[in-house]
Amino acid sequence: MKNNVLVTGGLGFIGSNLSRELMNKGYRVWVVDDYSNSKLDPEDFFKTPVRNLVSALSRYYDVQTDPKSPKIVFIEADFNHDAILERISSGFFRKVFHLAAKPRVEWSVQNPMEATDENFNKSLKLAIACATGNCRLIFSSTSAVYGNTGELPSTENSKTAPTSPYGLSKLCCEQYFELFENLYGLDWVALRYFNAYGPGQDGSSPYSTAVSSWCSKAIKGESLRKDGDGSQSRDLVHVSDIVSANICVSEAELNEEKVFNVGLGKSYTNNYILEKFSSRGYTQITEASEREGDVKHTLANIDKLRALGWEPNVGFEEGLESVFDYWGL
Numbered sequence: 562m563k564n565n566v567l568v569t570g571g572l573g574f575i576g577s578n579l580s581r582e583l584m585n586k587g588y589r590v591w592v593v594d595d596y597s598n599s600k601l602d603p604e605d606f607f608k609t610p611v612r613n614l615v616s617a618l619s620r621y622y623d624v625q626t627d628p629k630s631p632k633i634v635f636i637e638a639d640f641n642h643d644a645i646l647e648r649i650s651s652g653f654f655r656k657v658f659h660l661a662a663k664p665r666v667e668w669s670v671q672n673p674m675e676a677t678d679e680n681f682n683k684s685l686k687l688a689i690a691c692a693t694g695n696c697r698l699i700f701s702s703t704s705a706v707y708g709n710t711g712e713l714p715s716t717e718n719s720k721t722a723p724t725s726p727y728g729l730s731k732l733c734c735e736q737y738f739e740l741f742e743n744l745y746g747l748d749w750v751a752l753r754y755f756n757a758y759g760p761g762q763d764g765s766s767p768y769s770t771a772v773s774s775w776c777s778k779a780i781k782g783e784s785l786r787k788d789g790d791g792s793q794s795r796d797l798v799h800v801s802d803i804v805s806a807n808i809c810v811s812e813a814e815l816n817e818e819k820v821f822n823v824g825l826g827k828s829y830t831n832n833y834i835l836e837k838f839s840s841r842g843y844t845q846i847t848e849a850s851e852r853e854g855d856v857k858h859t860l861a862n863i864d865k866l867r868a869l870g871w872e873p874n875v876g877f878e879e880g881l882e883s884v885f886d887y888w889g890l
């Protein structure tokens with residue numbers, strides 16, 4: 562029982578990498594994912610027997626009596642399903658890593674009500690369940706909470722000014738979690754990821770980040786879309802460093818600090834990344850206008866997380882090589 566952890570969105574890009582690492586660390590990992598943005602087959606990905614549960618049964622399932630004795634339990638469902646919230650409330654999980662979201666800036670601008678429901682309302686229900694079940698909630702927040710304040714590098718105390726419902730929902734979640742800590746004793750921590758990239762990231766959706774989306778285009782011999790003049794810059798953090806940040810804060814003794822930036826502490830322009838493609842022979846570029854709701858520059862100050870003993874291990878050049886290798890470019 563004490564080893565059970567839940568990962569919402571555990572078949573997504575970051576969630577799948579995190580779930581695998583938690584499994585390798587000896588946790589029994591319960592993954593809930595509704596497949597709204599994943600195509601992964603759990604058994605294939607985790608390379609271990611997986612117990613697939615229908616959501617209603619997740620209330621009762623007892624791993625001790627399961628002959629499969631799986632390290633991964635997978636529930637294809639919305640993480641807000643009553644049975645899952647009940648199991649969290651019962652105190653069954655030690656930790657809940659909450660990654661499930663519709664992490665799409667432009668979509669949230671076009672669908673503000675749905676985005677708020679998905680990324681905010683559902684997260685509050687989860688947080689109440691965590692408070693009731695006395696388990697730590699590790700929340701995936703975003704650098705989008707800072708918006709275009711121009712205050713760089715962003716520290717956790719920098720002014721927040723989200724430019725999309727997506728960013729605002731994440732910020733409101735953090736604020737509610739603080740309130741829930743005071744009202745209901747919620748044990749929580751939020752990680753504001755900057756731009757995640759790494760092998761395995763989907764490149765074919767309209768919401769893919771630049772690196773994976775350009776890889777996906779390059780491999781098909783299509784041109785790479787450049788939004789605006791390409792001078793926007795991003796703090797790009799490798800997925801394995803986001804995984805280690807989650808594990809670090811999940812195990813740390815926390816004081817009153819609950820919000821942490823997760824970045825590399827360096828930023829790179831889109832033009833710089835395009836040059837890397839160009840040096841490999843991928844030179845075809847299509848000019849497009851800047852995307853609505855996008856922030857211009859991101860750069861993290863990561864001192865606070867460093868003070869907990871975390872350090873990013875993958876430099877951008879090395880990380881980009883791993884992505885090129887993954888795509889066979």
Ligand SMILES: NC(=O)c1ccc[n+]([C@@H]2O[C@H](COP(=O)([O-])OP(=O)(O)OC[C@H]3O[C@@H](n4cnc5c(N)ncnc54)[C@H](O)[C@@H]3O)[C@@H](O)[C@H]2O)c1
Pocket residue numbers: 569570571572573574575576593594595596597598599638639640641659660661662663664683701702703704753754755756757758770
């Ligand atoms: N990728 C980034 O650059 C980045 C940056 C900042 C923050 N984040 C945050 O990190 C988290 C993970 O991002 P990602 O890039 O892995 O995204 P992703 O879309 O790959 O993963 C999200 C997963 O959640 C699942 N999901 C969505 N809604 C669900 C629901 N209601 N119930 C169950 N499953 C659901 C999707 O099917 C998907 O597998 C998100 O919360 C996102 O906001 C990501």
